[in-house]
Amino acid sequence: MKEDEVGNKRKLDIQELEEIRNDAYESNMIYKEKTKAYHEKMISRKTFVQGQKVLLYKSRFKLIPGILSSRWVGPFVVTRVFDHGAVEITSKQNGKTFKVNGYRLKPFYEGFEVKNEELDVLENPTYQD
Incomplete structure (x- = not known):
């Protein structure tokens, strides 16, 4: 049992x-x-249109990469956008056309201006607590 x-x-x-x-x-x-x-x-979904300026991510492997060098090259112009995510871009410098994955691109924004503003600096500033 x-x-x-x-x-x-x-x-x-x-x-x-x-x-x-x-x-x-x-x-x-x-x-x-x-x-x-x-x-x-x-x-965030990236959508590109024909004629848009973009930057390309430079993904080459380097043993000792430059600390201050940018990994984005360009600008390039979008020539054609494919359905499966590939984008055909054209270089502005030499006119070469090639296809890249859309994830390697980001929009290029231009028109930012750097303004040099001068500030009045006191020679002997007084600090008060």
């Missing part, structure tokens, strides 16, 4: 562990879905 009770208890324990595992699996799936939805919501 005790062997039957021990066997039934063991079966119940195994079923309980399987239920706990299934609950953990479901909560993990819910967490992954929420994380993916949040990540996709935060991604």
Whole structure:
């Protein structure tokens, strides 16, 4: 009789562990879905139009990259936009045309002006607490 009770208890324990595992699996799936939805919501979609100026990300591997050198080159002009995310761009310097992935591009904004403003500086400033 005790062997039957021990066997039934063991079966119940195994079923309980399987239920706990299934609950953990479901909560993990819910967490992954929420994380993916949040990540996709935060991604900004890039859309390019023909004639737009863009910068290209220079992704060449260097052992000792220049600290102050920019990884963006350009500007380039968008010649054609494909449905699958590829973009055909043309160089302004030498006129070469080539295709790149749209994720390697960002819009080029021009027209920012740097204004040199002179400030009146006191020779002997007095500090008050």
